[in-house]
Amino acid sequence: MPELLTTTDTVRGRILASAIQLFVDQGYHVTTIPDIVASSKTSIGAVYHHFSSKEELARELHQQVIQEFMRQAEESVLPLASAKDRIRAYVDLLFSLTEKDSYFVAYLLHARPRVVVDDNLTVCSREGIEVTNHIIADGKAKGELRDEDDRILCGVISGIIMRLVDLRLDGLIVEPLPTLADKTTDSIWRAVRA
Amino acid sequence: MPELLTTTDTVRGRILASAIQLFVDQGYHVTTIPDIVASSKTSIGAVYHHFSSKEELARELHQQVIQEFMRQAEESVLPLASAKDRIRAYVDLLFSLTEKDSYFVAYLLHARPRVVVDDNLTVCSREGIEVTNHIIADGKAKGELRDEDDRILCGVISGIIMRLVDLRLDGLIVEPLPTLADKTTDSIWRAVRA
Amino acid sequence: MPELLTTTDTVRGRILASAIQLFVDQGYHVTTIPDIVASSKTSIGAVYHHFSSKEELARELHQQVIQEFMRQAEESVLPLASAKDRIRAYVDLLFSLTEKDSYFVAYLLHARPRVVVDDNLTVCSREGIEVTNHIIADGKAKGELRDEDDRILCGVISGIIMRLVDLRLDGLIVEPLPTLADKTTDSIWRAVRA
Amino acid sequence: MPELLTTTDTVRGRILASAIQLFVDQGYHVTTIPDIVASSKTSIGAVYHHFSSKEELARELHQQVIQEFMRQAEESVLPLASAKDRIRAYVDLLFSLTEKDSYFVAYLLHARPRVVVDDNLTVCSREGIEVTNHIIADGKAKGELRDEDDRILCGVISGIIMRLVDLRLDGLIVEPLPTLADKTTDSIWRAVRA
DNA sequence: AATGAATGAGGGTTCATTCAT
DNA sequence: CATGAATGAACCCTCATTCAT
Numbered sequence: 005m006p007e008l009l010t011t012t013d014t015v016r017g018r019i020l021a022s023a024i025q026l027f028v029d030q031g032y033h034v035t036t037i038p039d040i041v042a043s044s045k046t047s048i049g050a051v052y053h054h055f056s057s058k059e060e061l062a063r064e065l066h067q068q069v070i071q072e073f074m075r076q077a078e079e080s081v082l083p084l085a086s087a088k089d090r091i092r093a094y095v096d097l098l099f100s101l102t103e104k105d106s107y108f109v110a111y112l113l114h115a116r117p118r119v120v121v122d123d124n125l126t127v128c129s130r131e132g133i134e135v136t137n138h139i140i141a142d143g144k145a146k147g148e149l150r151d152e153d154d155r156i157l158c159g160v161i162s163g164i165i166m167r168l169v170d171l172r173l174d175g176l177i178v179e180p181l182p183t184l185a186d187k188t189t190d191s192i193w194r195a196v197r198a
Numbered sequence: 199m200p201e202l203l204t205t206t207d208t209v210r211g212r213i214l215a216s217a218i219q220l221f222v223d224q225g226y227h228v229t230t231i232p233d234i235v236a237s238s239k240t241s242i243g244a245v246y247h248h249f250s251s252k253e254e255l256a257r258e259l260h261q262q263v264i265q266e267f268m269r270q271a272e273e274s275v276l277p278l279a280s281a282k283d284r285i286r287a288y289v290d291l292l293f294s295l296t297e298k299d300s301y302f303v304a305y306l307l308h309a310r311p312r313v314v315v316d317d318n319l320t321v322c323s324r325e326g327i328e329v330t331n332h333i334i335a336d337g338k339a340k341g342e343l344r345d346e347d348d349r350i351l352c353g354v355i356s357g358i359i360m361r362l363v364d365l366r367l368d369g370l371i372v373e374p375l376p377t378l379a380d381k382t383t384d385s386i387w388r389a390v391r392a
Numbered sequence: 393m394p395e396l397l398t399t400t401d402t403v404r405g406r407i408l409a410s411a412i413q414l415f416v417d418q419g420y421h422v423t424t425i426p427d428i429v430a431s432s433k434t435s436i437g438a439v440y441h442h443f444s445s446k447e448e449l450a451r452e453l454h455q456q457v458i459q460e461f462m463r464q465a466e467e468s469v470l471p472l473a474s475a476k477d478r479i480r481a482y483v484d485l486l487f488s489l490t491e492k493d494s495y496f497v498a499y500l501l502h503a504r505p506r507v508v509v510d511d512n513l514t515v516c517s518r519e520g521i522e523v524t525n526h527i528i529a530d531g532k533a534k535g536e537l538r539d540e541d542d543r544i545l546c547g548v549i550s551g552i553i554m555r556l557v558d559l560r561l562d563g564l565i566v567e568p569l570p571t572l573a574d575k576t577t578d579s580i581w582r583a584v585r586a
Numbered sequence: 587m588p589e590l591l592t593t594t595d596t597v598r599g600r601i602l603a604s605a606i607q608l609f610v611d612q613g614y615h616v617t618t619i620p621d622i623v624a625s626s627k628t629s630i631g632a633v634y635h636h637f638s639s640k641e642e643l644a645r646e647l648h649q650q651v652i653q654e655f656m657r658q659a660e661e662s663v664l665p666l667a668s669a670k671d672r673i674r675a676y677v678d679l680l681f682s683l684t685e686k687d688s689y690f691v692a693y694l695l696h697a698r699p700r701v702v703v704d705d706n707l708t709v710c711s712r713e714g715i716e717v718t719n720h721i722i723a724d725g726k727a728k729g730e731l732r733d734e735d736d737r738i739l740c741g742v743i744s745g746i747i748m749r750l751v752d753l754r755l756d757g758l759i760v761e762p763l764p765t766l767a768d769k770t771t772d773s774i775w776r777a778v779r780a
Numbered sequence: 781a782a783t784g785a786a787t788g789a790g791g792g793t794t795c796a797t798t799c800a801t
Numbered sequence: 802c803a804t805g806a807a808t809g810a811a812c813c814c815t816c817a818t819t820c821a822t
Contacts, residue, residue, distance in 0.1 A: 015786085030312070033227040037813065049787045052814065114308075118224075129368050155371050156381045159362040160389075167357025168349070174323050177349050187350045195354075195389040209803095230795060242797085243804045252796065403806085418700070421615040425792060436793085437808045446792065502696075506612075517756050543750070543759050544769045548777075551749025556741040562711050565737050575738045583742075583777040597781090618816060630818085631783045640817065 008105045009068050016054045018044040023065055028110045032062055032117045059119045066120045069111050070131055076101070077135045087143030088197075092189045094135065095165055099181035099188075102169050110173050113166055128166060136162045143196075150198045160195045164188060202299045203262050210248045212238040217259055222304045226256055226311045253313045260314045263305050264325055270295070271329045281337030282391075286383045288329065289359055293375035293382075296363050304367055307360060322360060330356045337390075344392045354389045358382060396493045397456050404442045406432040411453055416498045420450055420505045447507045454508045457499050458519055464489070465523045475531030476585075480577045482523065483553055487569035487576075490557050498561050501554055516554060524550045531584075538586045548583045552576060590687045591650050598636045600626040605647055610692045614644055614699045641701045648702045651693050652713055658683070659717045669725030670779075674771045676717065677747055681763035681770075684751050692755055695748060710748060718744045725778075732780045742777045746770060 009024065010017035022043035026035040037058060041048055055061040081093045102109045112127045123130070140157045143149035149157060168188060171177045177184075203218065205211040216237035220229040231252060235242055249255040275287045296303045306321045317324070334351045337343035343351060362382060365371045371378075397412065399405040410431035414423040425446060429436055443449040469481045490497045500515045511518070528545045531537035537545060556576060559565045565572075591606065593599040604625035608617040619640060623630055637643040663675045684691045694709045705712070722739045725731035731739060750770060753759045759766075 031225065031227065033225060034312075036811085038811090047787050048789095048814080049816090050785075053785060053787095058813070123369075125368055125370075129364065129370065133370065152385070153378065153381055155362070155365060156378065156385055159365060159382070160358050160385050163357035163359075163361025164354050164389075165357075167360060168353040170323065171349060171353060174319055175317075176323065176327065184347065184350065187347055188353070191346070191350055191354050191389045195358075195385045231797085232795075241804050243799095244802085246797075247802065419613065419615065421613060422700075424790085426790095435808050436810095437795090438806075440793070440795095441806060441808095511757075513756055513758075517752065517758065521758065540773065541766065541769055543753060544766065544773055547750040547753060547770070548746050548773050551745035551747075552742050552777075553745075555745025555748060556737070558711065559737060559741060562707055563705075564711065564715065572735065572738065575735055576741070579734070579738055579742050579777045583746075583773045619818085620816075629783050631820095632781080634818075635781065 008072055008101070008108045009065075015044075015046050015050050019046060019051055019054060019061070020065055020068070023061055024069070024111055025107050027062070027065070027115060027117070028107045032115075032119065062117050063120045066115070066117065066127075069108065069115075070127055072108070073112060073127060074131055081135060082138065087139060087146065087148040088189075088193060090139045090143075091161060091192055091196075092185070094139065094161070095185050095189050095192070096182070098165050098169055099185050102172055103180050103182065106173055109169055113169060113173075128162065132162060133158065147198055149196050152196070157196050161192055164192050164195075202266055202295070202302045203259075209238075209240055209244050213240060213245055213248060213255070214259055214262065217255055218263070218305055219301050221256070221259070221309065221311070222301045226309075226313070256311050257314045260309070260311065260321075263302065263309075264321055266302075267306060267321060268325055275329060276332065281333060281340065281342040282383075282387060284333045284337075285355060285386055285390075286379070288333065288355070289379050289383050289386070290376070292359050292363055293379050296366055297374050297376065300367060303363055307363060307367075322356065326356060327352065341392055343390050346390070351390050355386055358386050358389075396460055396489070396496045397453075403432075403434050403438050407434060407439055407442060407449070408453055408456070411449055412457070412499055413495050415450070415453070415503060415505070416495045420503075420507065450505050451508045454503070454505065454515075457496065457503075458515055460496070461500060461515060462519055469523060470526065475527060475534065475536040476577075476581060478527045478531075479549060479580055479584075480573070482527065482549070483573050483577050483580070484570070486553050486557055487573050490560055491568050491570065494561060497557055501557060501561075516550065520550060521546065535586055537584050540584070545584050549580055552580050552583075590654055590683070590690045591647075597626075597628055597632050601628060601633055601636060601643070602647055602650070605643055606651070606693055607689050609644070609647070609697065609699070610689045614697075614701070644699050645702045648697070648699065648709075651690065651697075652709055654690075655694060655709060656713055663717060664720065669721060669728065669730040670771075670775060672721045672725070673743060673774055673778075674767070676721070676743070677767050677771050677774070678764070680747050680751055681767050684754055685762050685764065688755060691751060695751060695755075710744070714744060715740065729780055731778050734778070739778050743774055746774050746777075 010020040012018050012021055019040060022040050023035070026039055026043060030039075037048060037051055040051060044051075051061070055064060076097060077094070080097050081090050084090045084093055098109065112132070114126060116124050116126050118124060121130075136158050137154070139161065140149060140154055144151065165188065168177065168181060168184065172181050203214060206215055213234060216234050217229070220233055220237060224233075231242060231245055234245060245255070249258060270291060271288070274291050275284050278284045278287055292303065306326070308320060310318050310320050312318060315324075330352050331348070333355065334343060334348055338345065359382065362371065362375060362378065366375050397408060400409055407428060410428050411423070414427050414431060418427075425436060425439055428439060432439075439449070443452060464485060465482075468485050469478050472478045472481055486497065500520070502514060504512050504514050506512060509518075514520075524546050525542070527549065528537060528542055532539065553576065556565065556569060556572065560569050591602060594603055601622060604622050605617070608621055608625060612621075619630060619633055622633060633643070637646065658679060659676070662679050663672050666672045666675050680691065694714070696708060698706050698708050700706060703712075708714075718740050719736070721743065722731060722736055726733065747770065750759065750763060750766065754763050
């Protein structure tokens, strides 16, 4: 499982890589510092040398996830010209991320560490919405998308993608998601095209 | 907020009602027995009189949620004849539940207490899938739905509904969901109809 | 060693009795909750059931010491009429307390738990001063004490008494202090009489 | 605040100067090596290069305090001929030290680091007593002091001086102590003269 | 001589659970 | 049935100390 976020070369990187996996698998509160220490093959002291507290570690991790997600979206989705291309690219992005680093995507979809985010939103519900709304606004302006309530269009685009990712993460879809990218994009398009 | 599950007349009911709210708001592990005692205005002894342990309380709650959800689905969704009616009924069910008891729906969508469910699936990913798959299988057999990969159709139907519920729960949609039921059903239908 | 403060009948009492001894012997910071648990023959949980934290336990103890000290002073010293009688009573009080409960007196003289008192004064330097100053003001008004700087008189009275208590506590005086009460009072009187 | 003990020119000096201040302000156990490092503007490595452990650092400091105190007493108090002169010189010594380096005097009066001194005596109760007892023995032999119990005389002389120093250190006397030296000596003398 | 990353024992504290009343 | 005082394992975190650089 390649690590999107951190290198395992450094102690700090190993701790962050262990933390995201454990936070996703067990949740923030169930994950103990000893868990992280065992998984990252470091020591209690090393963890506290690099992060002032467990909360601070979670905050740092959360910021890195957001930053990496936005970087990828800005690089592969937003530059495209048409709404359909952008939707396709967004599907491709999340589907390929799912296969490349399922912990990263699981974190995007589900993590809402209340110690980190006070509005209790997941990355997908806060930063992900920005991407979707941008696709919708632009697509409507160009007449590519039908004149539907924004929230409905947002629910359609992000809901279908996220649900398929979830089914894959939960093991209810066993084949790699990119093989379903065409069909997924087609279904979304049927629901949102002008 | 009417309680779908339990009556607050009985001690046992008050405990379960407090538990689902606290579990949803804070998570199972952060919720302490003292929290539940304070919220339900009972006593430690009373909790342990009615439930053998915190885990058992969580298990009991989970079973009640599943049972109530399936009861409602079997009552309002499955009896209907056409795929479109069933989809509409499913939308109506989840949207009205969201307004009636947001804790109940939040539990359906997000709760995966590892102490209770070992496959780590939410009620929506386990029991909800059954409902969706039933709609799909029947709708395909009758030629009402297009001949698409089942997992795509499942993702479309459940994904759009769940995403809109989530946006409402997260405060990103402020109006009551039932006002969006028509448009939601329409969007789903565009994506899945034959 | 009779306990001036607390009864050892109750768990709470045993904890406080152990705490004052350990705080005096080792200091607040070196004294651990396990130390207190072992000495009071209770349990960690019992300590935290009765006191919300180690700091709160220290605060509670400090207040009890102050209250008991002031009660004794108000009962045995202040009611007396002449300055000489009061000085004699103050000597008697501290000397007899020293033999009765050396931990109590050692706490009076030396304890300055910064977690409890922000001005960093011992009970003797805060509450004890009140008693001494009262003796001085009244004795001067009646012409029994010589017209000397108040701080000098305060230093003489409290300094001589406290130093002898300290020498006894440190084992540099081995006989019971009350046998030295006459001579001590005489020396103080020579320095302060009109 | 001139440093009586150590020069801040050397790393070793800066460490010792920081240590005495921190030990007096917070106590030995609350003072951490990082505290000392920050205050002395050195590094962890430097501290452990110069001292084998925190205990060893405390021991070294304690020895320097004792040595400096005895040096000053032997230089300014003991050479004098009469008891009254010696008492006056002792008062002057402690009062001027208090103004010159309050940390040094506070250490003399209060520090009893159990890691350093196993009999749990302060410098004033161990080395200070020697000075006082010398004054008493000699003054009695010469008939300058009255024939009173040695411990009483010791309590009078050291008690009055130490108490005034304490009141000054605690901020309850705000003017420089040397202005009270005459009156202090006079009061002591009234209590001890033949 | 100097540095500071790494170590882990041991601190204060929480909380599920028990049981005498 | 109901209560809450008592228990102790296990949490997060601190800090004296080591050692490679």
